[in-house]
Amino acid sequence: MPITVLLVDDEPLVRAGLRAILEAQPDIEVMGEAADGAAVVPMVRQLRPDVVAMDVRMPLLDGIEATRAVLRTVQPPPKIMVVTTFENDEYVYDALRAGADGFLLKRAAPAEIVQAVRTVAAGDSLLFPAVLRAIAAGRGNERARAAMEKAALTAREAEVLRQMARGLSNAEIAATLLLGSETVKTHVSAVLAKLGARDRTQAVIAAYESGFVTPG
Amino acid sequence: MPITVLLVDDEPLVRAGLRAILEAQPDIEVMGEAADGAAVVPMVRQLRPDVVAMDVRMPLLDGIEATRAVLRTVQPPPKIMVVTTFENDEYVYDALRAGADGFLLKRAAPAEIVQAVRTVAAGDSLLFPAVLRAIAAGRGNERARAAMEKAALTAREAEVLRQMARGLSNAEIAATLLLGSETVKTHVSAVLAKLGARDRTQAVIAAYESGFVTPG
DNA sequence: GACCGGCTCCCCCACGCGGGGGAGGCCGCC
DNA sequence: GGCGGCCTCCCCCGCGTGGGGGAGCCGGTC
Numbered sequence: 146m147p148i149t150v151l152l153v154d155d156e157p158l159v160r161a162g163l164r165a166i167l168e169a170q171p172d173i174e175v176m177g178e179a180a181d182g183a184a185v186v187p188m189v190r191q192l193r194p195d196v197v198a199m200d201v202r203m204p205l206l207d208g209i210e211a212t213r214a215v216l217r218t219v220q221p222p223p224k225i226m227v228v229t230t231f232e233n234d235e236y237v238y239d240a241l242r243a244g245a246d247g248f249l250l251k252r253a254a255p256a257e258i259v260q261a262v263r264t265v266a267a268g269d270s271l272l273f274p275a276v277l278r279a280i281a282a283g284r285g286n287e288r289a290r291a292a293m294e295k296a297a298l299t300a301r302e303a304e305v306l307r308q309m310a311r312g313l314s315n316a317e318i319a320a321t322l323l324l325g326s327e328t329v330k331t332h333v334s335a336v337l338a339k340l341g342a343r344d345r346t347q348a349v350i351a352a353y354e355s356g357f358v359t360p361g
Numbered sequence: 362m363p364i365t366v367l368l369v370d371d372e373p374l375v376r377a378g379l380r381a382i383l384e385a386q387p388d389i390e391v392m393g394e395a396a397d398g399a400a401v402v403p404m405v406r407q408l409r410p411d412v413v414a415m416d417v418r419m420p421l422l423d424g425i426e427a428t429r430a431v432l433r434t435v436q437p438p439p440k441i442m443v444v445t446t447f448e449n450d451e452y453v454y455d456a457l458r459a460g461a462d463g464f465l466l467k468r469a470a471p472a473e474i475v476q477a478v479r480t481v482a483a484g485d486s487l488l489f490p491a492v493l494r495a496i497a498a499g500r501g502n503e504r505a506r507a508a509m510e511k512a513a514l515t516a517r518e519a520e521v522l523r524q525m526a527r528g529l530s531n532a533e534i535a536a537t538l539l540l541g542s543e544t545v546k547t548h549v550s551a552v553l554a555k556l557g558a559r560d561r562t563q564a565v566i567a568a569y570e571s572g573f574v575t576p577g
Numbered sequence: 578g579a580c581c582g583g584c585t586c587c588c589c590c591a592c593g594c595g596g597g598g599g600a601g602g603c604c605g606c607c
Numbered sequence: 608g609g610c611g612g613c614c615t616c617c618c619c620c621g622c623g624t625g626g627g628g629g630a631g632c633c634g635g636t637c
Binding site: 314 | 623624625626
Binding site for chain 3: 299300301302325326327328330331332344
C-alpha cells in the first residue's frame with residue numbers, strides 16, 4: 146500500500162509543487178491539503194495519513210502548535226515532516242522539539258523530497274533532524290545518543306562509521322576490516338541513508354554531533 | 362636553497378628508501394644518515410639539517426629520547442618528523458609530546474613523504490600530528506586550539522572550513538559565501554594542505570578534534 | 578518449510594572532489 | 608617602486624564516491 150501524505154502549507158503554490166512531485170511517485174499518495182494549522186487535526190483524524198508535510202510558518206496556528214496538537218490528540222500519530230524555507234529557522238528546532246520526525250528544505254531537489262517522505266514514513270527518522278532536535282532540546286548529549294541509536298545502525302554499519310570518522314577511505318576501511326571494497330560501499334550507503342547524510346562528511350559530522358564519536 | 366634532511370633509522374633499507382625518494386627531488390638534499398638515536402645530536406650539531414626524519418623505535422636511544430635530546434641541546438632546533446610503521450603507535454604520541462613537528466607513516470606514498478618533508482620544513486607543521494600531540498598531551502583543548510591557530514588558516518580559509526564542518530558541498534559554500542565554486546575549491550585545497558588532510562572529511566575531523574568546531 | 582534481515586560481493590554510471598597548473602587584482606610592507 | 612600574501616577565478620584530468628540495480632549465504636523467526 147502506498148504512503149499517504151497530508152500537505153499543510155498556507156501557500157497554494159507550495160502545496161501544488163509538493164503534490165506534483167509526490168504524486169509522480171507510484172508509492173506515494175497525497176490524501177489532502179490544509180492551508181493552516183487549525184485545519185490539521187480534523188483532517189488527520191479523518192484521513193489518517195502516514196505522513197504530514199507541515200510548513201512551519203503559517204497563519205492562525207503555526208507548525209509548532211499544530212505538531213503538538215496532532216501528537217497530543219491523534220493515536221497512533223502520523224509521522225510529521227517539517228517543511229521550511231530557511232536552513233537555520235529557529236522555529237524548526239521548536240517543531241522538532243515538539244516531536245516532529247524530520248525536516249525538509251523547500252529548495253530541496255524533488256528526488257530529495259521524495260526520499261525524505263519515504264524515509265520518514267519508514268520510521269527510520271532522519272538522524273540529522275534527530276540530532277538537531279537533541280541539540281535544540283538543550284545540547285543534551287543524552288538525547289543525541291538516543292537519536293543515534295534510534296537510527297538503528299547494524300553492528301557492521303556502526304563499525305564502518307567509526308572508521309569513516311577516523312578519516313579512512315572506502316579502500317582503507319576495507320583493508321582494516323578485512324572486507325571487499327564493494328561491501329564497504331554497501332555499508333557506507335546504508336549509513337548515509339539511515340543518518341540522512343548526503344555524503345561521508347555529513348555522516349561524520351552527525352557522528353560527532355550525536356556523541357557517537359567524541360573529540361579526543 | 363634546498364631543504365636539508367638528516368635520516369635517522371636503524372634499518373638501512375628504510376634509510377635507502379627515504380634517501381632515494383627524497384634525493385629525487387631537486388629541492389631536497391639528504392645530508393646524512395644515523396642508525397640510532399645516540400648518534401643524532403652530534404650529527405645535527407655538525408650538519409645543521411632543516412629536517413630530521415626520525416624513526417621512533419630504535420636501539421640505544423629511541424626516537425622519543427633522541428627528539429628530547431636534540432630539542433634540548435641544539436639551537437635553533439631542526440624540524441623533527443617522526444617516522445613510524447604503525448598508525449596507532451603509542452610511541453608516536455610520546456614523540457609528538459616531546460616536541461616533534463610532524464609524523465609520517467612508512468607505508469605512505471613517495472609523493473606524500475616528499476610533501477610531508479616540505480610541509481614540516483616550511484614550519485607549517487601538519488595539523489593532524491599537532492592535534493594528535495594535543496590529544497597526547499592529555500586531551501588539552503587549549504593546546505589543540507593553539508595547534509589549529511598554528512596551522513595559520515587565513516580568514517577566508519577558516520570561514521570555508523566552518524562551512525565544510527556544516528556539511529556543505531563546494532557549490533553550497535560558494536552560494537552561502539557568495540563566491541565562485543572555483544574559488545571555494547582553491548580555499549578548500551589550501552585548508553587540506555595546511556591541515557595535512559587528504560579530503561574534506563579528514564579536514565572536518567581535524568576541525569572537531571582541535572576544537573575549531575565543537576559538537577552542539 | 579518459508580520468510581526476512583544482516584552481511585558479503587558484483588555490475589554500471591554520473592558527478593563531485595581534489596591535484597595540477599595559471600592568472601589578475603588588491604593591499605600592505607620594505 | 609617592487610615584492611609578497613591574500614583573494615578571486617579559470618583550465619584540465621583522474622579517481623573516489625555515492626546511487627542504482629542484483630545476488631548468494633547465513634541465522635533467526637514464524
